[in-house]
Amino acid sequence: MLSASFAFPRVNNQDQMKYRTLGRTSLNVSVLGFGASPLGDVFGITDPKEGERAVQLAVDRGINFFDVSPYYGLTLAEERLGCALRGKRQKILLATKCGRYGVEEFDFSRNRVREGLEESLRRLKTDYVDLLQAHDVEFGDVNQIIGETIPEMRRLQQEGKARFIGITGYPLNVLRRIAEAVEVDTILSYCRYNLVTTDMDAVLTPFARERQIGMMNASPMMMGILTVQGPAAWHPAPPQVRELALKAAILCNRCGVSLSLIALHFCLRHAYVSSTLTGMSTAEEVEKNLSALCLQIDESQLEEIRAILAPVFNTVWPSGRPENRD
């Protein structure tokens, strides 16, 4: 149980954004990044006007890094982000993805990667992205990704359509295997460094740091698990993870603190990750999450929360082709 003395986190008003260079790229990204998957109604229906307000507020408050994919809402998130970013493109750094186009629809071939980026650029109303990432590489043939996908992405970079290229996925070893075999500028890992699971630091971080590969940590709230409202029905985590996270969220709520903000703050303190990407689609969420930048947490209280979650520490679930799983 959280102690009765569990204090309100102190938040001051100077939530000024900080920026970090993403590995060897020249991208100076905000430590809090805007994950645009909720704009594609991935977690529930989003009001497009409210989504635009969220993007506007984020830009005004110094969030300069936006991550999206044609997969999110089957192109809806890119469409909506493209509209919301009208007139703001030069103020921000934009990342999208290629290779994943549906729940079961993957195509990492040379032609599809090229066509996919052209389609994304049209939806995003721009003629280049700052970062193009091969999306969820564990669902692809690793040899194809190394020998065909990444080389084609490099050609797109040479043509000026993407400033840098990277890979994303859930299993850690396959991300590392690919980055060992072929040069990538960035790696985005999700749900592997948060209040429940920290194995990203055992497998990926030392390697990425040594090679100066830029790292992004996505899903600090474990795709909605570490929120009081809980995750969407499709969430792959085992039931015990959901149950204990809900228990922690309710206890935090009773004590006047937000588990989500503590979870985000925990990730923002990471020493190597350049940007922590959280999914947002309302101005209220943006406002709240900005406050995590200057949250002050008593370490013993953080440990109390982690103790609640300890029975499910480092729980992972299968993702991708059997040969690519951890």
Ligand code: NAD
């Ligand atoms: P997340 O863990 O932060 O979860 C987002 C969920 O939490 C949404 O339902 C959102 O409404 C809710 N939320 C956000 N702030 C909240 C708050 N203060 N209080 C309560 N609830 C809050 O992040 P995510 O969306 O899973 O991931 C963030 C982004 O990272 C994605 O949008 C995407 O851009 C990227 N991502 C990429 C991959 C990949 O490439 N394979 C995988 C996962 C995420």
